[in-house]
Amino acid sequence: MKKGLKKLLALSLVAVMAVGMVGCWSDKYADTDALDQIKKNGKIIVGTSPDYPPFEFLVSEGGKSKVVGADIDMxxxxxxxxxxxxxxxxMDFDALIPALQAGKVDAVITGMSPNEQRKKSVDFSEIYFKGENGVLVAEKNVNKIKSEDELKKMKLGVQKGSTQETYLKDTLKLKDYKALTAVPDLAMDLKSGKLDAIVLNSKVAKINEGKYEGIKVANVKLTGGGEEEAMAIAVKKGNNAKLIKMLNDGIKELNKSGEYDKILANAVEMVSKEKK
Known part of the structure; x- marks a missing residue:
């Protein structure tokens, strides 16, 4: 056998062994529960879209932006x-699940609802918050909306990638609406007349009602799947049983003790202070 051929075979053997070792390490890592890995890293990286007060929003501290809110405190x-x-x-709301799947974050806590479509991509904890959906309109139209049928005739706004966008598409069967990443941008479009109404969580709607002059929460009851919004923590699929149990136990403790209600009330107060 020629010397060059021997060398080539030797290099090939090394390459095969290296691939095998990588495979072994990958398999070993794959068998590690997400909670064990988080503890080993000494930190949990949480992804959020900070444009949904009181759950997550930005404040200025010492000239720098800081993410605060009920989800962050939780x-x-x-x-x-x-x-x-x-x-x-x-990051933007619609970038959160891809970031979770890519391993850039360990969990997503951002007022996310565990709908069936998202469950195909990620796993969820138990529900930590439930609330009705609401509608924001210009103050002059606050008593004019009586039903969902009237909503269908309006220029509607919704947060991109949210449960409310799914509601507009699947329940109201709408194609022509405006989806933006940030709720404040939607509120400004409503205030300027570019939108007739915004569909969003009722608590968020109420907070924005007080934050911007000239817009109010409409007195309309949404039906057909738009009545309630549930929020849960999203985690990457696979080897997460211990992590999900830890999250579920924590959520149960916070709700049973009343601590979550205090967290939410404190976040609402923070939003009120930011408006002054």
């Missing part, structure tokens, strides 16, 4: 329960 409580530090990464 994330800190859960991180404390795990015995790790909390790191928050902000």
């Amino acid at each position: 994330a800190q409580k859960l991180a404390d329960k795990m015995g790790v530090k909390l790191e928050v990464k902000t």
Whole structure:
């Protein structure tokens, strides 16, 4: 056998062994529960879209932006329960699930509803918040909307990628509406007359009612799947049983003790202070 051929075969053997070793390490990592990996890293990285007060929003502290809100406070409580530090990464709402799937974040806590479509891509904790959906309109139209049929005739706005957008598409069968990443941008479009109404969580609608002059929450009851919004924590699929149990136990404790209600009330107060 020629010397060059021997060398080539030797290199090939090394390459095969290297691939095998990588495979072994990958398999070993894949068998590690997500909670074990988080504890090993000493931190949990949470992804959020900070444009949905009181759940997550930005405030200015010392000339720098800081993410605050009920979801962030809850994330800190859960991180404390795990015995790790909390790191928050902000991004657009519709970029959160891809970031979770790519392993860029360990969990998504951002007022996300566990609908059937999302369950195909990620796993969810138990529900930590339930609330009705609401409609924001110009103050002059606050008593004019009586039904969903009237909504169908309006220029509607909704947060991109939200449960409310699914409601507009699947329940109201609408194709012509405006979907934006940030709720404040929708509110400004409503205020300027570019939109007739915004469909969003009732608590968020009420907060924005007080934040912007000239817009009010309409007195209309949404039906056909648009009555209630549930929120849960999203995690990457696979080897997450211990992590989900930890999250579920934490959520149960926060709700049973009344601590979550205090967290939400504090977040609402923070929003009120930001308006002044």
